[in-house]
Amino acid sequence: MIERNALLKVENMSVTFGTGRKRVEAVKNVSFEVFRGETFSLVGESGSGKTTIGRTIVRLNQINNGRVLFDDKVISGKISRELQSKVVRKIQMIFQDPMASLNDRAKVDYIVGEGLINAGICKSKQELNERVSRSLMDVGLLPEFASRFPHEFSGGQRQRIGIARALVMEPEFIIADEPISALDVSIRAQVLNLLNKFKRERGLSYLFIAHDLSVVKFIADRIGVIYGGQLVELCYTQRLFEKPLHPYTKNLLTAAPIPDPRRARNRSAIVYDPTQHDYSKERPLLTEIEQGHLVLANSKELESYKRDL
Amino acid sequence: MEEILSVKDLEIQFTLRGKTLTPIRKVSLELYKGETLAIAGESGSGKTVLTKTFIGMLDNNGKITGGQILFDGKDLTTYKTEKQWLTIRGRRISMVFQDPMTSLNPLKTIGEQIRESMILHNIVPKDKSKGRVIELLNDVGIPDAINRYSNYPHQFSGGMRQRVVIAIAMACQPDILICDEPTTALDVTIQAQIIDLIKSLQKKLGITVIYITHDLGVVAEVADRVAIMYAGEFVEVGTAEEVFFDPRHPYTWALLSSLPQFGEKGKDLYTIEGVPPNLFKVIVGDAFAPRNRYALEVDFAAAPPYFKVSETHKAKTWLLDPRSPKIEPPETIAKLKAGDF
Structure with missing residues (x-):
């Protein structure tokens, strides 16, 4: 296997909220890498901590333990101002709900250009306008739209504005937090195609956060399945669909809707019960069971998973 | 098969800022007893507007400008007063809405909210209603129903809230249950559970279900028949097999x-x-x-x-x-x- 260049490394990330008895461990010791030009997907249910991981990478949440490396530099914890502004420029986010993530009272040119203004990137007003129009055209919107308000657009167009806002900063890495969950099926396809296009043309890397494995199958190169703040399985997309090992992954796979009435009617979702694991004697570890395929298990479970391979 | 509801050449118009908009353009539809009909289409195609007329919940600026809705020998388009509608809405035809976070009253316990409609429609005497509510909570798969009765909506997760909403809709044992994107706001694993719940309730009680969604993956799971809606019209109607394996409309x-x-x-x-x-x-x-x-x-x-x-x-x-x-x-x-x- 060729040594690949990791753009983002998350090492033993732990995030907790609250103190004392109200303390909640939202992310527990999570590690993964995102390679250059790769789409890595985190999949899990609401409350599993996937959004928290994304927010912690861009320093919106504080990391309690572990560290995050971007381009081989530590970007978590206390960092210099320069590095901070680099992180802001190079890592951008796309949010779930295009109805809620755009400022209703600002015009599109301000929404898209705000990052440029704050980072002081553009020398002149003209340069700013040019970059905003170029970004709008990139996502398939007309430059004239710059003087309109968000409410004048449909859901799909609004999500494009959200993408233009991320792209205008010329990032290397985009965290897309459920970018298509709130969209109609026909518009989902357009947004997914758009994200793939930028990956091809600009070598962008993505952290794609989702709850539906069927969507991720199309877009992701590798998938990390997360449950209760822990990574339970991590694998190449195709292999994960062929040989899911962890019972929670199986649960997710069987829960995803299948657009085929014959199969859908005979489907029985595998229910995941977190108490089915017996971890009283031995704690589970995220272990590489075959090349590039990691699963959370103790040695006894690992034995049985190996037989399944 | 016995027809339970039929829509004939229904047209609906809205007045918006002095202009007229026609979201439903001469739609006809038959609904058979005991089936699940899925209505699928993009947002704005008219799925919700159409079904809202079955329970008299059309917005104030909208009106039925033509056609009939026949249910139980009566034409629902002639219903004008709230009193008339109360004999249908919640009693014979119920609706489950998309977002369980906004369709419950945050200030009332869920037990009271379920009891409300039973008492309104005089289904059970007041003193027996609590027992019936607990039965219902059990039916929709809420564990520990006796204690959950006096909980408030914020004490429930999204999936559990949607179960409560379904319990409210089922409280008067309606003939038709309209589910308007009941799982769009939920996770896939919870979605699968809610779909299973609706299916099992249907089997047990023999109700007729109209399932509205934009996701054809979900349609395949639930539907006996499928109606595809576009710009206020049905462009294709058939059994699930016909629509999925032999679709004819582009x-x-x-x-x-x-x-x-x-x-x-x-x-x-x-x-x-x-x-x-x-x-x-x-x-x-x-x-x-x-x-x-x-x-x-x-x-x-x-x-x-x-x-x-x-x-x-x-x-x-x-x-x-x-x-x-x-x-x-x-x-x-x-x-x-x-x-x-």
């Missing part, structure tokens, strides 16, 4: 093909270009024609009639006219039929 082809489940790595997903027509304007020809890759000249001039494919299957496209050129559906349809994805 819009159905497009909806099915754009599902990410059919995506191939490295290739673009199939997309539907353009936007749905402006319903403020009079639509000439086939409403889908401007976005249709397979559009014929006639599509821009005259609206197609329904062509019968089988006793249960019809589609509103000129492609089914014997004079039309033969056009093969996109590859994905063959893949779907072969189960190869």
